[in-house]
Amino acid sequence: MLLTEKHIKQFAVFYLACFVLIYSWFIYHGLLFSLIDPVFFFNRLDITHNIFMLTNLQHYLLKNEWVRILFDAIYLLLPLLLLFTCLKEKKIQTVVAVVMVAFNILYNSFFSTISVVSIENFGAWMFVPLVFLARTPKGFYYAMHICRLLFIIIFLSAGLWKIRAGGVFNIEEMSAILFRQHGSYLVVGSDGWYSGFITYLINHQALSYSLYLFATVAEIAFIIGFFTTKFDKYLIALFCLFAISDYLVMGINYFTWLPFMGCFYFSKYHLRDI
Numbered sequence: 182m183l184l185t186e187k188h189i190k191q192f193a194v195f196y197l198a199c200f201v202l203i204y205s206w207f208i209y210h211g212l213l214f215s216l217i218d219p220v221f222f223f224n225r226l227d228i229t230h231n232i233f234m235l236t237n238l239q240h241y242l243l244k245n246e247w248v249r250i251l252f253d254a255i256y257l258l259l260p261l262l263l264l265f266t267c268l269k270e271k272k273i274q275t276v277v278a279v280v281m282v283a284f285n286i287l288y289n290s291f292f293s294t295i296s297v298v299s300i301e302n303f304g305a306w307m308f309v310p311l312v313f314l315a316r317t318p319k320g321f322y323y324a325m326h327i328c329r330l331l332f333i334i335i336f337l338s339a340g341l342w343k344i345r346a347g348g349v350f351n352i353e354e355m356s357a358i359l360f361r362q363h364g365s366y367l368v369v370g371s372d373g374w375y376s377g378f379i380t381y382l383i384n385h386q387a388l389s390y391s392l393y394l395f396a397t398v399a400e401i402a403f404i405i406g407f408f409t410t411k412f413d414k415y416l417i418a419l420f421c422l423f424a425i426s427d428y429l430v431m432g433i434n435y436f437t438w439l440p441f442m443g444c445f446y447f448s449k450y451h452l453r454d455i
Contacts, residue, residue: 184318184450186270192325192443193267196309199440200260206434212296214242214249219295227300230290239291256288263313270316278313285310302433304335305440312444322452329444333406336420340400348393355393356386362431382430392430399423406445413445 207213222239224231233239241248259281266274289303312328315321348354360367363379382389399419405412420442424435
């Protein structure tokens with residue numbers, strides 16, 4: 182199957198659908214600049230973030246509600262503008278993609294320092310728009326596959342780290358992680374089904390360890406993506422299962438990485454001369 186301009190447009194639609202879904206989830210949980218009403222920022226060992234902080238923009242975000250609203254509005258409008266330029270095949274598409282990547286890095290860098298959401302969760306919003314720098318099937322093909330390999334490296338490294346750190350060899354590892362992750366939730370004395378579910382996993386180490394082992398195997402399984410694209414549809418299903426399990430067990434939303442799956446879906450299309 183040949184890759185055409187139509188597939189670039191389809192990828193843009195998929196990206197926007199993912200963004201709107203996650204943006205809506207953030208609204209529901211009150212996780213936007215305009216909804217959090219931040220009081221202070223946390224700093225971290227991040228060169229890019231510290232360069233941003235030299236602008237004192239963080240103080241404008243803290244003191245001015247209109248700046249926070251403006252940030253949230255631009256964050257939403259840029260994907261809409263990108264889709265429009267893709268569908269209409271505008272030359273400005275490349276410029277919009279560059280501006281979008283730059284703003285997403287700025288937005289996510291600051292947002293991750295005033296909320297409980299870590300910067301790692303925003304990886305897709307900072308990398309996937311780079312695919313739309315290309316306006317031709319050939320450029321899109323290579324940009325998409327670079328983005329695909331980037332995800333594989335990140336996801337695979339998470340699995341290798343579990344081996345390097347030794348967690349995969351410790352049957353008590355997952356129970357301890359759950360205890361740390363949900364400790365405050367369990368302390369309040371909630372008697373709901375979810376607290377009972379987490380308590381059950383903590384008390385049954387073999388069962389919780391099997392989930393940890395599954396996550397490790399799922400992450401390492403992506404190594405096959407270095408050698409072939411034939412199994413990409415299964416890798417998509419594996420990632421979705423991983424994201425669902427992580428959300429239900431750990432309460433971490435890795436569906437923010439879903440746009441990367443577009444690279445795996447469209448990898449089945451080839452250029453005419455390949």
